[in-house]
Each structure stands twice: as structure tokens, then as C-alpha cells.
Amino acid sequence: MSFPHKYNRTHRGLIAVIFATIAITLAGCTHQSATQSTTLYERLGGQGTIDTVVENLLYRIADDLEVVVFFANTNIDLFAESLASQLCDVSDGPCRYEGPPMGRAHQHMGLTDAHFNRLVEHLDAAMQAQGIALGARNELLGRLAPMYADVMRLQ
Amino acid sequence: MMLFQSMFSPPTAPFRHSLSGYLAPCLAVCLAFAAATSSAGSRIVGTGGVSAIEGAAGGGLSPWAVLTSTASEQEIGVTAAATRAWVDDYRLTVTGASLNVYDRIEVSVARQTLDLDTLGGELGQDIYGAKVRLLGDVLYHPWGIWSVGMQHKQLIDGTIPTALGADKTSGTDVYLSASKLLFSAVAGRNVLLNATLRNTNANQGGLLGFGGEQRSRSWMAEGSVGVFITPQWVVGAEYRQKPDNLIVAKEDDWQSLYNAYFFNKHLSLTGAWLNLGDIAGLPSQRGGYLSLQAAF
Structure with a gap:
């Protein structure tokens, strides 16, 4: 051979x-x-698109019986505003997130990986519904992914 | 459906052994279920990889650290897969099934049949595999996901491998594997990296027996890179280092260029181009690969 x-x-x-x-x-x-030179915030479509994505996400959450239970005692308007400012902040927009840290915001809710995954899917679907390009979607998800550790820390 | 029919009723019946005989109808039932039900694991589509030729979740040639299906914490997932590879002088058929318990433990079973188109006859083995996720997550953990696994392989008929110089007709591989998705890494696309370190005495994955005159056990490196062109379509390359234990049958490393499409969480189709090098004395084995996986 x-x-x-x-x-x-x-x-x-x-x-x-x-x-x-x-x-x-x-x-x-x-x-x-x-x-x-463009920030992720700009590629997402700025505050207008981010606000619409959050609204779209909330409708998806409302329709998901497994997830909506965690929002039973949530002031939805306040939550929407806080999430929008967080997404703006994370994507290098002109905002500063002033809500609670992720650990405390989710503590003792009994969240599992399954809940976390569903929210990721809903967020991506909401971004897709607003016509955000795949590259910007992936980048935002990539910036949010490391929050998993904090969100799950106090379960 | 045309595709399914052509895979399940090829001109020469591939299911000559009892295990495969059971797996084939099971697979058909699984596919029917998968199409009919909407329940699936909650992990993101594609994060379970596809079924590698040895039954474990992975690429085509190599097991990855991810566990099969999209089952997550408190969920159970089952997959079934049928695979065909055609290279110049051989044809490999694999049927397999795997189970994911709570995204912590994966068990798998696979039957490989290698038709020796040029030499005549066939070789076959059964592979029983288990994989445990040690830590992490392919998407969310900074270090990715880390798993250890084992594959126990048993030849159906050891006559030819023994004649070629193999020491044994059964063997066990153990491996450590890590996988990590890099978000938005290439032109805004996510990139999946995988590395596997395997301790093995298998010749040609075990189809040519275990151990030989030159060496018995050794550590082998395997790796792959894939780019998710869309969240449902990944294209990449895979490489698997191989031992070279038999004097009379030189063995080369395996490589593939692959392309996997996830129709949804239930169904994926993988196509690949293979370059397997010399196998049992016949040089330069190249060809194609098709694999269909159903999950529920």
C-alpha cells in the first residue's frame, strides 16, 4: 500500500x-x-424599533401560558419601559438602564432553562417580526446571552 | 415523502440484522409522530446538533458536547436517525436512536453496516453510547458546554478484522468534548466550534476491529467549525484524527464538509462531502453522505 x-x-x-x-x-x-461607525442600536432601528420589539414581545409572552405566570404581579408599563431602556443600553444606544440587576430582578421565581429558552425564542421572533436583520439579531442575542448566569443565580 | 421512501427502501435491503430491523419501523413511527405532534424540547433549534455515525449527538463524523434533541432541564427528548455514506469502494448504513434525559444524560444505540462493494461481503457493529453533560451551555455559558462520553462497540462478525490483524472484536472509546457558539462571529452569523478528545483502540471506527500490531489505545483529536448561514442552516467542516494500528491496512484521518438543515425542532437533513483516505487497503475513499434525523 x-x-x-x-x-x-x-x-x-x-x-x-x-x-x-x-x-x-x-x-x-x-x-x-x-x-x-454604526452602533448596534442604529442597526436595530433605533428607539422606535426597540419599543415596537418590546411591545411585540409582550404580546407573545401574554399568549404563552408557561411564561405569562411570571408576570402576574408585574406592572407591565413599567416593565416595558425598563426592558426598552435595557435593550437600548446594551446595544450602545443613548440610554442608561437604571432598573434592578438581573439577579435580583429574577430571584426566587423558580425559572428553569426551559423558561429562559422560551423567552429567547420570543425575543428573536419579535425582532424578526420587525424586520431586523439576522446580523443585528445575533449580535443582540450574543450580548444578552451572558446575562443567563445572573438571571439564574438566585433561583 | 419521496425522500423517506428512497431512504427506507433502497434497491439492496440494508436491514439484514435484527436490531436494524426493529429500528427501521421505529424510525418510521417516530417520523410520523414528529410530523403530527408539536411538542418539542425548549432548547433553541439546532443546539442538539445532528446524529453522528456512532449514534451520539454531534456532527457527522465526531460527537459534540451538546446532548441530542432540544430537551432542556426537566424535559426528555428522543431522536432517531438514518444515515447513508457512499465512498468509492464502500457504502455505510447507520440506523440509530438516542435519548436525552433532562439535558444531563444522553444514551444512544446505533447499528453500522459497511458494505464492501469492491471486496465483497459486509462488516457491521453495534454501538452503545452514553454522554454526560459536565457543565455549561452551548449558548449561554462563557466556556460553552463540556461533556464526557463513552461508546461501547461490538463487531457482529469479527472474522475479517481478526484476519487483518485486529486484536479484539469489541472495544470502548471514551471522550471529552467541548462545544461553544460564538454569536455574530462571521459577517453577523453565529459560529459553532467543537473539539473532542477521544481515547480509542478502534480501527476505522471499530469496523476493522480493535487494536493491532502497531499500537493498541491512543488519544485522538477531533474538531469542527460550522457557520449558521441562517438559524436553521449550518455549513461547516469536520476533522477526525484516526489511529493506525493495522500493518496491512493503513488508516487515514477523516474529514468532511457538511451542510445541515433544520426544518424545525423535529426534523433535520444533513448532507456532506467525505474524504476518508485509505480504508482496508483501498486508497482515497471519497464520497457523499446523507443523514435524516427525527426528534420529539
């Missing part, structure tokens, strides 16, 4: 090229987003 060596080199060469391409693309994109 004397084919192996030449062939193995082709193998490794091909995989090296693939990984190099991905690495370069990754580096290129990071560089691009770093030099981009």
Missing part, C-alpha cells in the same frame, strides 16, 4: 486551508465591526 504519504499531505493541506480561511474571515470581520 504505497499511496498514503502523498495523499495524506493533500488531506492536511486541504484542512489547513479551510481553517486558515475561517480564521482570516473571523479576523477580518472582527476588524470590520471594530471600525464600523
Whole structure:
């Protein structure tokens, strides 16, 4: 069996090229987003779109029996305002979130991963309904994802 | 439905053994259920990967740290998968099923049948797998998700592998795996990374037996990168390092370029291009791969 060596080199060469391409693309994109002048807030569509997304999200929550129970004692107007300012803040908009920290806001609610996941799905669907581009949606979800640890800390 | 029919009734009957014989109708029932019911795990679509050829949740060639289906805490998920790979001189058929309990424990069973189109005959093995999530989450945890797993493999007929120099007709792989999704990493698209370290004595995944004259157990690295072009469509590459235990049958690393589409949380279709190198003395095995997974 004397084919192996030449062939193995082709193998490794091909995989090296693939990984190099991905690495370069990754580096290129990071560089691009770093030099981009538009903020995520602008790419989401500004405060108007964020407010509409929050409203759309609240309708989805209201229709979801598994999730709506957690809002039984919530002042919805206050919550909507607070969430909108948080999304604005997180996306580098001209707001400062002044609500409670995520740990305290969710403490002892008995939330499970299932509830967390459903809210993520509802938020993404609400953004999609407002025609927000996939890139901006992914970036916002990426900025919110690390909040999981705080939200779940005091369950 | 045309697709299902063509996968379940190929010109040469692939289901010659009892386990596969049971799995095939089970799979059909699962698919019917999946289409009819709306219940699914609450994890985000795609976060369970697809069914790898050894039954565990993963890519095509390698197990990933994620657990099968989209079952989350307090949920149970079941998947069934049918897979075909065609390379120059061989054809691999895999039927498998897996269970996810509370997104903590995964157990899987798979039957592999390798038709030796050029050499004549066939090889087969059963694979019983288990995987435990140690910590984390592929989306939300800064370190991603980490799991350990094992795969116990038992050849159906060890005559050919033993004749080629394999020590044993059964073996057990153990592996440590980590997976992590990077949000908005390439052109606003999410990127899925996976790395697996496997301790194995399997030759060609076990189909050519276990151990050999050159070496017995060794550590092998496996990895993959995938880009979610849309939340339902991931394209990527996978690489699996392989041991080379048999003197008479040189073994190469495996690689694939894959493409998986999640129609919804219940159904995914994976297509891939494979480059498996030399297998049992026949060089340069390349070809295609199709896998259908149903989850509920």
C-alpha cells in the first residue's frame, strides 16, 4: 500500500486551508465591526424599533401560558419601559438602564432553562417580526446571552 | 415523502440484522409522530446538533458536547436517525436512536453496516453510547458546554478484522468534548466550534476491529467549525484524527464538509462531502453522505 504519504499531505493541506480561511474571515470581520461607525442600536432601528420589539414581545409572552405566570404581579408599563431602556443600553444606544440587576430582578421565581429558552425564542421572533436583520439579531442575542448566569443565580 | 421512501427502501435491503430491523419501523413511527405532534424540547433549534455515525449527538463524523434533541432541564427528548455514506469502494448504513434525559444524560444505540462493494461481503457493529453533560451551555455559558462520553462497540462478525490483524472484536472509546457558539462571529452569523478528545483502540471506527500490531489505545483529536448561514442552516467542516494500528491496512484521518438543515425542532437533513483516505487497503475513499434525523 504505497499511496498514503502523498495523499495524506493533500488531506492536511486541504484542512489547513479551510481553517486558515475561517480564521482570516473571523479576523477580518472582527476588524470590520471594530471600525464600523454604526452602533448596534442604529442597526436595530433605533428607539422606535426597540419599543415596537418590546411591545411585540409582550404580546407573545401574554399568549404563552408557561411564561405569562411570571408576570402576574408585574406592572407591565413599567416593565416595558425598563426592558426598552435595557435593550437600548446594551446595544450602545443613548440610554442608561437604571432598573434592578438581573439577579435580583429574577430571584426566587423558580425559572428553569426551559423558561429562559422560551423567552429567547420570543425575543428573536419579535425582532424578526420587525424586520431586523439576522446580523443585528445575533449580535443582540450574543450580548444578552451572558446575562443567563445572573438571571439564574438566585433561583 | 419521496425522500423517506428512497431512504427506507433502497434497491439492496440494508436491514439484514435484527436490531436494524426493529429500528427501521421505529424510525418510521417516530417520523410520523414528529410530523403530527408539536411538542418539542425548549432548547433553541439546532443546539442538539445532528446524529453522528456512532449514534451520539454531534456532527457527522465526531460527537459534540451538546446532548441530542432540544430537551432542556426537566424535559426528555428522543431522536432517531438514518444515515447513508457512499465512498468509492464502500457504502455505510447507520440506523440509530438516542435519548436525552433532562439535558444531563444522553444514551444512544446505533447499528453500522459497511458494505464492501469492491471486496465483497459486509462488516457491521453495534454501538452503545452514553454522554454526560459536565457543565455549561452551548449558548449561554462563557466556556460553552463540556461533556464526557463513552461508546461501547461490538463487531457482529469479527472474522475479517481478526484476519487483518485486529486484536479484539469489541472495544470502548471514551471522550471529552467541548462545544461553544460564538454569536455574530462571521459577517453577523453565529459560529459553532467543537473539539473532542477521544481515547480509542478502534480501527476505522471499530469496523476493522480493535487494536493491532502497531499500537493498541491512543488519544485522538477531533474538531469542527460550522457557520449558521441562517438559524436553521449550518455549513461547516469536520476533522477526525484516526489511529493506525493495522500493518496491512493503513488508516487515514477523516474529514468532511457538511451542510445541515433544520426544518424545525423535529426534523433535520444533513448532507456532506467525505474524504476518508485509505480504508482496508483501498486508497482515497471519497464520497457523499446523507443523514435524516427525527426528534420529539
